[in-house]
Amino acid sequence: MRVHFIAIGGSAMHNLAIALHKKGFIVTGSDDVLFEPSASRLKKYDILPAQEGWDPEKITNDLDAVILGMHARADNPELLKAQELGLKIYSYPDYIYEQSKDKLRVVIGGSHGKTTITSMILHVLQQAGKKFDYLVGAQLEGFETMVGLSHDAPVMVIEGDEYLASPIDRRPKFHIYKANIGVISGIAWDHINVFPTFENYIDQFRIFADTIEPNGKLIYCQADGVLNKMVGSLTNGAEKLPYNLPDYSISNGVTSVNVNGKSYALQVFGEHNLLNMQAARLVCEALDINPDEFYTHISSFKGAARRLEVIGSNNNSTIFKDFAHSPSKLTATIDAVKKQFPDRKLIACIELHTFSSLNKDFLNEYAGTLDKADEAIVFIDRKTFEQKKMEPYPAETVKNAFANNNLLFFNNPSDLLYHLQQLDINNANLLMMSSGNFGGIDLLLLKNNLL
Incomplete structure (x- = not known):
């Protein structure tokens, strides 16, 4: 497969490019400016563009796909050439779905906590020796890239944010993934430039819940009043699994959770992280990891980059x-x-x-x-x-x-x-x-x- 990235230097874009390269794809790309660490990481895999700038000559009929980053404009010369040639043009969430459509998809949405919940799930799955693909919005200890793709993993865990997919696809990213297991951590108005009213913003999460596949699960934070009310109004057939704060204690600057008579000391803290942990637990239980195994593994989770x-x-x-x-x-x-x-x-x-x-x-x-x-x-x-x-x-x-x-x-x-x-x-x-x-x-x- 030959794929070309327009705006390859973006955080998610360059990680997807590396993941496809490691999967055996022939990857090319362009960008008008390349910052660190994207440039060095692309260079490591020999897929760094030879020079900055857009070059329509790179867009040819032998490309199987063109992946368009949000950083590019709708009048980008490479995009115009791809449209002229009738090539398949994907946003990166589109292409993530393309790579995971035959897998069980776990999609983590919400105004806050998405990266941490996703990171917690990945940490536990890795510790438990499970096979999985993933997309996460931060660099994690033990993971070389923020995107991991394989031919044989049965599950893909996706951090699904509500921002727009691409300059020519104005759908929120998490509407595209069609989750089998969906998570909503909470709803607090954001992205006012795209969603001008709070009601319009809430609607995006209602639509996300409606995209969950038949017989799927919706895991949500019951402590969030706005979210709880929205979930109560849903009429789709997804199984609804609420979560709330676990029993916990703090001693000498260390937070521990208390479950079934056992205490598990954590390396993270804060009620928001305890709520995030409960969302991750419900996902992991749906993936056949029992609570004791989950809490044992989560005890060694140190947090995602730039999160406390x-x-x-x-x-x-x-x-x-x-x-x-x-x-x-x-x-x-x-x-x-x-x-x-x-x-x-x-x-x-x-x-x-x-x-x-x-x-x-x-x-x-x-x-x-x-x-x-x-x-x-x-x-x-x-x-x-x-x-x-x-x-x-x-x-x-x-x-x-x-x-x-x-x-x-x-x-x-x-x-x-x-x-x-x-x-x-x-x-x-x-x-x-x-x-x-x-x-x-x-x-x-x-x-x-x-x-």
């Missing part, structure tokens, strides 16, 4: 990096750290980076989200406004939106770095939250200075 990832620690301080950027993720992450370390001061820094988080019409959704932090910091790199062609707003707008007059606001990475370097984090935790990179601040250097 420890950058550094000593006896009385820890610096965390977390992917939290939406209001619900921000609230859950701060709550988790405060409950795990109740005697430590919490300094929480959030970078607003995505289109939704920067949108003034959405900003008020953050009201109260930083209230549990002892020191609250909001950072918006002024360059982000320029890149997204958005009008900047002052500190007062941010303070009013967060309903927190005590928060500190920075829009210059140098000013933020200077402030962070002056912090006294003795008996304190520093929580750095962003889907970006804090304007290029080196968190490892910061850790070395503070600890």
Whole structure:
């Protein structure tokens, strides 16, 4: 099979390209700009484009498929050539379905927790010696790539997000996979640029539930009121399996779950992660892994990259990096750290980076989200406004939106770095939250200075 990737450098795209290459496909690709680590990883497998830019000459009749990334535009010259030749054009979720249509598909959806739930399932399946294919949105310990494809695995576990499939396919990705086992972790409004109202956003999860195959299962978080109400209104035939918080305890900074008289110490913490774990348990039970086996294996799960990832620690301080950027993720992450370390001061820094988080019409959704932090910091790199062609707003707008007059606001990475370097984090935790990179601040250097 010969496949060509338009916008091969994307996170999911380059991982899919590597997975197909390892499966024996002949893979080519193009992109107008290639960042790390994509470039180095593509080069390792000898599928890095010789030069950046688009080249319609690469699009020929002997291609079996063209895979189109979201980063490409609808007027991309390679796409136009592929359309002119009548070639099969897939979004990457389309092609993931194509590769998994004869397998049992587990699809994890939800506004938050998708990557962690998927990672937990993969960890347990791997520890249990099961064969599986997968797509996950983070680099995991023990997994070379974020996509794994094989000829013989009976199951594929897919992280299914609700963002759009491609420039010419405006369906949310998780509508495409046709799950046999579907998971919804929760519903909290996001992607305001695509789903302008909360009701419209909720509808995407209702449609996802309706795409579950006949005799399938829907696993959902009963603790989420919006989700619970939506599931109650469904009329499809999927078996509905709710989950809630397990019995747990915290001692000396370690969380343990208590099940059938046995206690299992975990390496992750926070009620959001305990809920994620219960979703993963129900999936694994559906894949013939009993609860004791599940809890034994999950005890060694260290978490996904950038999900409460420890950058550094000593006896009385820890610096965390977390992917939290939406209001619900921000609230859950701060709550988790405060409950795990109740005697430590919490300094929480959030970078607003995505289109939704920067949108003034959405900003008020953050009201109260930083209230549990002892020191609250909001950072918006002024360059982000320029890149997204958005009008900047002052500190007062941010303070009013967060309903927190005590928060500190920075829009210059140098000013933020200077402030962070002056912090006294003795008996304190520093929580750095962003889907970006804090304007290029080196968190490892910061850790070395503070600890």
